[in-house]
Amino acid sequence: MNELIPLMVIVPMMAALLLSAFSKFNRVIKVLAFVVAIILPIIPIASNYGLHFFGGYQPMVDNVTNIVYHPAITYSFTFMQQIFIAMIGILTFLVIFIYLTKYKKVSGSYLFLLFMGTASVTALILTDDIFHMFVFFEILALAQVGIVAASSIDYSTEMALKYMILGSIGSPMMLLGIGFLLAMTGTVNVTDIVAIIRGGLLDVTSPVFLTSLALIFFGWLYASGLPPFHTIKSGIYSKAEPHGAALLQSFTVISMISIVILMFRIYSYLPIFEFLIVLFSVIAMILGVSMALTQTDFRRMIGFLAVGELGFIGLGIGLGTQFAITAGLFQALNEIVITALLFIGFGAIVHATNEVDTRKLGGLLAYHPKVGIMLLIGGLAMAGVPPLSGFQSKLMLVQASLNCGYPELSILTIMVSIATFVVFVKTFYSMFLSPKPHDLEVVDNDVPRAMVFAMAILLIVIIALGIFPDIVTNGISNYVGGMLL
Amino acid sequence: MKLYDQIFNVVKKFKELFSPGPVTNADVSGSLTAEIFLIVSIVIASLLLRHINVLLAGLVTLILAIVLIFSIPLIPKFKIEQEDSLEKMLFYAIIVLGLIVIFLYWGGTLV
Numbered sequence: 001m002n003e004l005i006p007l008m009v010i011v012p013m014m015a016a017l018l019l020s021a022f023s024k025f026n027r028v029i030k031v032l033a034f035v036v037a038i039i040l041p042i043i044p045i046a047s048n049y050g051l052h053f054f055g056g057y058q059p060m061v062d063n064v065t066n067i068v069y070h071p072a073i074t075y076s077f078t079f080m081q082q083i084f085i086a087m088i089g090i091l092t093f094l095v096i097f098i099y100l101t102k103y104k105k106v107s108g109s110y111l112f113l114l115f116m117g118t119a120s121v122t123a124l125i126l127t128d129d130i131f132h133m134f135v136f137f138e139i140l141a142l143a144q145v146g147i148v149a150a151s152s153i154d155y156s157t158e159m160a161l162k163y164m165i166l167g168s169i170g171s172p173m174m175l176l177g178i179g180f181l182l183a184m185t186g187t188v189n190v191t192d193i194v195a196i197i198r199g200g201l202l203d204v205t206s207p208v209f210l211t212s213l214a215l216i217f218f219g220w221l222y223a224s225g226l227p228p229f230h231t232i233k234s235g236i237y238s239k240a241e242p243h244g245a246a247l248l249q250s251f252t253v254i255s256m257i258s259i260v261i262l263m264f265r266i267y268s269y270l271p272i273f274e275f276l277i278v279l280f281s282v283i284a285m286i287l288g289v290s291m292a293l294t295q296t297d298f299r300r301m302i303g304f305l306a307v308g309e310l311g312f313i314g315l316g317i318g319l320g321t322q323f324a325i326t327a328g329l330f331q332a333l334n335e336i337v338i339t340a341l342l343f344i345g346f347g348a349i350v351h352a353t354n355e356v357d358t359r360k361l362g363g364l365l366a367y368h369p370k371v372g373i374m375l376l377i378g379g380l381a382m383a384g385v386p387p388l389s390g391f392q393s394k395l396m397l398v399q400a401s402l403n404c405g406y407p408e409l410s411i412l413t414i415m416v417s418i419a420t421f422v423v424f425v426k427t428f429y430s431m432f433l434s435p436k437p438h439d440l441e442v443v444d445n446d447v448p449r450a451m452v453f454a455m456a457i458l459l460i461v462i463i464a465l466g467i468f469p470d471i472v473t474n475g476i477s478n479y480v481g482g483m484l485l
Numbered sequence: 486m487k488l489y490d491q492i493f494n495v496v497k498k499f500k501e502l503f504s505p506g507p508v509t510n511a512d513v514s515g516s517l518t519a520e521i522f523l524i525v526s527i528v529i530a531s532l533l534l535r536h537i538n539v540l541l542a543g544l545v546t547l548i549l550a551i552v553l554i555f556s557i558p559l560i561p562k563f564k565i566e567q568e569d570s571l572e573k574m575l576f577y578a579i580i581v582l583g584l585i586v587i588f589l590y591w592g593g594t595l596v
Contacts, residue, residue: 231569232569
């Protein structure tokens with residue numbers, strides 16, 4: 001059943017093209033989008049683990065060096081890819097469901113962007129080819145720009161344009177770094193590059209190799225929204241439609257872990273690589289949460305919190321042990337779910353009040369108790385309150401940094417979690433518990449049922465992963481163990 | 486209450502400039518928390534230098550603590566540098582790119 005592996009990318013991509021082509025037929029694209037959205041999480045669950053060689057080009061053995069070369073673009077599908085692709089599939093389904101039920105006349109172009117983004121991140125996490133990764137990284141960046149620009153929120157086009165301009169620095173640098181790697185190794189397949197390095201056929205202290213790390217690392221910072229790109233990343237989240245922002249943040253998390261895993265396999269021989277990841281992750285954690293504390297626009301606040309949470313993922317991967325990387329990847333999975341819940345929940349509040357300033361809101365618990373309670377649990381999960389999923393991954397990160405001999409990082413992790421808790425309690429109090437301002441009009445008393453349904457599904461995942469983290473961490477740990485061999 | 490008043494005045498000025506609207510207790514508390522969080526987290530992060538040299542870590546931590554405390558309030562300055570201005574974003578992106586390339590090209594094998 002390995003034929004299903006490429007279908008994880010081909011199905012959403014073909015759906016995107018068809019939706020764009022038949023965008024005039026509203027009913028047809030609604031049905032097509034819904035059916036494909038249901039299929040997306042099923043494909044990774046039904047597929048067997050294994051490799052897929054595009055074009056059928058099987059690996060070849062070099063008789064001189066005994067290195068196995070992979071001439072085809074190779075997709076690798078293990079438990080780690082399965083869990084992330086399934087989660088992205090579920091999230092895409094929920095977002096498409098919210099979108100289809102929200103509007104009578106839907107946009108084929110917007111659905112094209114949503115499905116193309118999903119196809120891109122799926123390819124990113126599956127591929128073993130660093131140039132293939134770059135191509136989908138570029139498609140993803142354009143899809144993200146389109147999703148933000150298509151939003152009806154003020155200044156969304158301006159923010160999308162800024163993101164694209166900054167991408168014009170980040171992307172070429174990454175491509176240049178890949179070019180340096182290709183020039184030195186003669187291949188873009190990561191497994192082949194690793195074999196060449198392990199075989200001692202490449203000098204890892206060569207300035208060209210180090211520069212390739214610097215350039216690809218910079219591209220990764222852009223893809224991940226780590227500093228100096230944290231401001232624009234939080235900006236695009238706040239200017240996208242809430243359901244779009246929920247999907248955008250998951251794209252960011254998946255592209256972050258996909259690229260960093262490829263980089264880790266190539267550059268982990270250099271201790272400076274892990275040092276750089278930890279450095280930028282710590283800066284992201286500090287800046288993200290301290291900026292979130294001062295926001296009055298709750299969409300921007302969640303945007304900055306999401307950036308701060310990315311720092312936790314980077315911290316786990318930067319520490320470099322099996323336990324720490326597992327914790328980082330588990331945190332990534334949790335962040336996708338928790339942040340999506342918060343974006344959709346706060347989107348419901350915008351829908352009901354047309355207001356995003358926490359100072360002008362209040363007393364909403366009386367109007368929207370379901371949304372309020374689900375948001376509260378989501379916020380507590382993000383802050384790392386037991387027994388929710390965020391607690392499990394953050395506890396693992398604290399233990400991992402202690403095990404690695406960095407108690408300072410453990411203290412910092414706990415401090416950032418406490419600050420996240422403060423941000424959330426402050427915002428929740430202002431919006432839901434404080435007295436309702438006289439001039440606040442609750443324009444739409446009914447929050448769309450699709451939004452409540454999506455939040456409920458995500459909440460179940462949060463609670464399930466909090467109580468039974470082993471169902472995910474064991475599989476991820478095995479994958480990481482194999483990667484570190 | 487001196488620190489609270491100081492932060493309150495800065496937040497008030499800041500809101501006038503960037504985000505018109507009433508200054509609430511929650512705003513001031515948020516800024517105050519952010520201020521303390523920022524100083525403490527930077528000081529704690531600087532302790533990591535002990536892996537290079539204990540004396541260096543002690544000196545840097547002490548100097549940073551003094552400089553940061555005497556530079557209060559820091560958050561408005563941080564926030565101004567992290568606004569949505571394309572010029573500032575490009576400036577920091579290019580600076581970081583330069584620093585990473587220089588750091589790795591000449592010092593990549595040292596750490």
